[in-house]
Amino acid sequence: MAKRTTKKTKKTPRRRFRPDRWIMRWTLRLVSVVFLLAVFLVVLWGVFNPPTTYYMMQESRRLGGVEQKWADMDQIAPVMPRAAVAAEDANFCNHWGLDIAAIRKALEDDSGRGASTISQQVVKNVFLWHGRTWTRKVLEAAMTPLMEALWSKQRILEVYLNVAEFDEGVFGIEAAAQHYFGVDAASLTPTQAARLAAILPNPQGRSASNPSSFVRKRASQIVDGAATIRADGRADCFQS
Structure with a gap:
């Protein structure tokens, strides 16, 4: 009678758990999810008008409601976007969302004043939240070039004018x-x-x-600034 031979199965060695690789893998997955979500939201609000923002919702809860009515760019006096750019971000047409020269100057002056562009303010207002935390600043710096790549300058300015706060509970240029x-x-x-x-x-x-008297003086400067950026071409990216 033939002897039955049994095949010895080779045991597969168990993989050693590497915490560093596990953390790296899940960090990359998390970053990918956040990036795809950011792209989705930027594309979404590039096509559709944001119905509200996080800050508007906060103010609405606090005040019992806010005033806001959307106005497309062709429903806004052409001088208004020029005035906003002259006041807040004169180089709006010449940068890609972050004004490096303004940031450098603000750092030299040890002040954040003048460093935030209109594009950064749109990212903060539409996609993020108000505050000075490093988390928000990092997300803002990352999302601003993404928005600049996917939106036209005119769209950025249109959204800015429609979500900006002009008084307590008053949002957008039409309501203002x-x-x-x-x-x-x-x-x-x-x-x-x-x-x-x-x-x-x-x-x-x-x-x-x-x-x-300060607002009157500042407004007079803005009138001149709006005329200047129209004449020297710095309004060409959002107005024909």
Whole structure:
């Protein structure tokens, strides 16, 4: 009778658990998910108008409601976007979202003033949250060039004018024009547009309809600045 031979199975050695590789693998997966989500949101709000923002929702809960009505760029007086750019980001057409020269100057002056571009403000208002945390700053710096790559300059400025805060509970240029002057955004005069642009850095502490001497002086400078960027071509990227 033949003896039955049994084949010895070779045991597969167990892989040793490497915490560093596990952390690296899941970090890369997390970064990929965050990146794809960012791309999705940027593409989404590049096509559709954001119905609200995180800050607007906070203010709505606090105040019991906010004023906001969307106005497309062709429903806004052409002088308004020029005034906003002249006031907040004169090199808007010449940078890719981050104004390196302004950032360098702010660092030399040991101040953050003037370093935030209109594009960065849109990213903060639409996609992120208000605050000075490093997490928000890093996300803002990463998302701003992405938005600049996927949106036109005109779209960036259109969204900016529609989500910016102009008074407590007053968001967007259409609501601001009606709130301060009783007109729609298409009917704003150069002086009215300049006053609205002048209050943007401190909307709850300044008034466009009852301007202080500082706001009047600043608005006068903005009127000149808006005319200058129109003449020298720095408004060409968002206006024909």
